[in-house]
Amino acid sequence: MDFDLTEDQQSIRTAIRDVCADFPGEYWRGLEVTGDYPDRFVRTLTELGWLSVLIPEAYGGGGLGMTEAGLILEEIHRCGANANACHAQMYTMGALLRHGSDEQKQRYLPAIARGDLRLQAFGITEPDAGSDTTRIRTRAERHGDQYVINGQKTFISRVDQSDLMLLLARTGPSDETDRTAGISLFLVDLRTARDQVKTQRIPLMFNHHTYAVYFTDTAVPAANLIGEEGRGFRYVLDGFNAERILIASEALGDGHFFIDRASAYAGTREVFGRPLGANQGVAFPLAQAYAQVAGASLMRLHAASRFDRGLPCGEQANTAKLLASQASWAAANACLTAYGGAGFAAEFDVERKFRETKLLEIAPVSNNLVLAHLAQRVLGLPRSY
Ligand SMILES: Cc1cc2nc3c(=O)[nH]c(=O)nc-3n(C[C@H](O)[C@H](O)[C@H](O)COP(=O)(O)OP(=O)(O)OC[C@H]3O[C@@H](n4cnc5c(N)ncnc54)[C@H](O)[C@@H]3O)c2cc1C
Known part of the structure; x- marks a missing residue:
């Protein structure tokens, strides 16, 4: 069925179809056998700028909207490919663009848009907090100009394939009248925190890279808190x-x-x-x-x-x-x-x-x-x- 898409939106579809033609079923079947990450596919999409379409042009991104981002992912999947390996770079923009400070956006977005940094991990789920997200127990305690994080997350995808992670952690007690209180959002730079962040891959029914993640005294600069403490949810x-x-x-x-x-x-x-x-x-x-x-x-x-x-x-x-x-x-x-x-x-x-x-x-x-x-x-x- 044809929808009222603009010419530009139609041409996005065609361009994605052309890219995916280089990644046919054999490519994905091969990865299922080896269990490897679709590195070449993700690199190609990154180099062509398709993963940074939601980043404003002022930060070097494509400056497009959610409609276009959706059409890109739809076409990838229609071609038989899978965007699981890289879609978080789009998912996380909702929080970062709207609530990140100017300084945070200046520091990270141009590098993400250039493909020098990967923001592919979104750490929310814990062994005892899946659907019931507000039950998370991973703690972030403020010590001077940094937060120290301890706790465990599970099913966190692409941690080993990402440089940055958006992380939800508890900085204060929950409140009976507002279950979302006391939860904060951080941008964790995994490149500097690898020694205090251990990961263990979880085998799944299809080829996907998801991990149990253990934080032990992981230091995160206070400058990487997104927005105000306690309002992260x-x-x-x-x-x-x-x-x-x-x-x-x-x-x-x-x-x-x-x-x-x-x-x-x-x-x-x-x-x-x-x-x-x-x-x-x-x-x-x-x-x-x-x-x-x-x-x-x-x-x-x-x-x-x-x-x-x-x-x-x-x-x-x-x-x-x-x-x-x-x-x-x-x-x-x-x-x-x-x-x-x-x-x-x-x-x-x-x-x-x-x-x-x-x-x-x-x-x-x-x-x-x-x-x-x-x-x-x-x-x-x-x-x-
Ligand atoms: C492949 C994969 C990748 C993932 N990647 C990430 C990631 O990158 N980051 C991240 O943070 N999380 C990730 N997750 C976790 C995912 O978000 C959770 O699995 C999901 O939110 C459901 O939580 P749960 O598995 O703990 O299920 P539970 O909360 O234990 O629920 C189990 C079942 O019970 C049902 N249920 C629960 N409560 C109710 C209720 N009140 N009424 C009716 N039904 C109910 C649910 O619908 C569900 O089907 C991933 C999961 C998978 C499988």
Whole structure:
């Protein structure tokens, strides 16, 4: 379905498609075997400036909006690639651009835009604090002109492939009336802190680099506190809306990947003397998933437009994330069913994408928590957690 994209937005799609043509299924399958990070893919996107589109031009970035950032991630996923290895550079901009000081932005953003520094890690989740983020226990204590951090995070992606990490830590007690109080946000320079930050990779059902992270007396300059002490949770909420819009975009790309592949396959493979797609049992689930992807796309564009105009967009961003991840999962199932046994064979990339897209229902926020947000914040129902 064609949406009202500008010529520039259309050309972004074409440019990303050209880049991804150099990273076909064989590339991603090879990485699954070795477990390696897609270094060449990330370097290529960085050098071409695609990962710094959200950084304002004044800091050397592309100066584009959330709509364009979403289209980039969508197209990467539609091509069968995966932006997991590098999307955090976009996710984290919501918090850094809106709440970082001028000095912090001057110090880091031009270097990130040039590709000299990687901001790929976002440290929130802990063993006892996933959906219930305000329960985090990692502590940051102020000693003179620095904070000293102790604690453990888990499932923190790309820590070993990043120079910088946005970290959420507790600087004060929680407050019964405001559970978000006492939490602060830091920009940790991992290059200088490597000795006090230990990591352990967590093996997963697909090739992704995520780690348990241990902080032992990790010193962070006070100048790297984002905004005011104790208000960090509010700052990441801005980042969360960006993250939800971008994750919705990746899900939409996955949805298109499955529908494109399945339509081509069902249109040509003959069973009982006619193309598979002539059977409504095969065609209708694909058509249904297509309609879901198209509807979710509209909500994603709406949410991104509100974000770019500085309007509140929690409702739209959450709704887009929910609908898009459901659409991609519906498309994944319809596609695998249409492929039959071939869907399980690695050579078609369907089973790899099937495993990858399931994540989008769970992380970075589970769909149940999205529903809880909509029920409570939009419908005014009592808090369920
Ligand atoms: C591959 C991967 C990469 C990740 N990368 C990062 C990262 O870079 N940085 C980071 O900080 N985190 C990261 N995470 C963590 C991710 O954000 C969490 O897994 C996610 O927020 C869910 O938290 P949890 O796993 O602790 O689930 P839990 O909070 O334990 O919840 C388990 C299940 O119960 C459901 N549930 C919980 N409470 C309720 C309720 N009140 N009502 C209904 N259902 C409920 C949830 O929907 C979920 O499905 C990553 C996770 C994965 C798997």
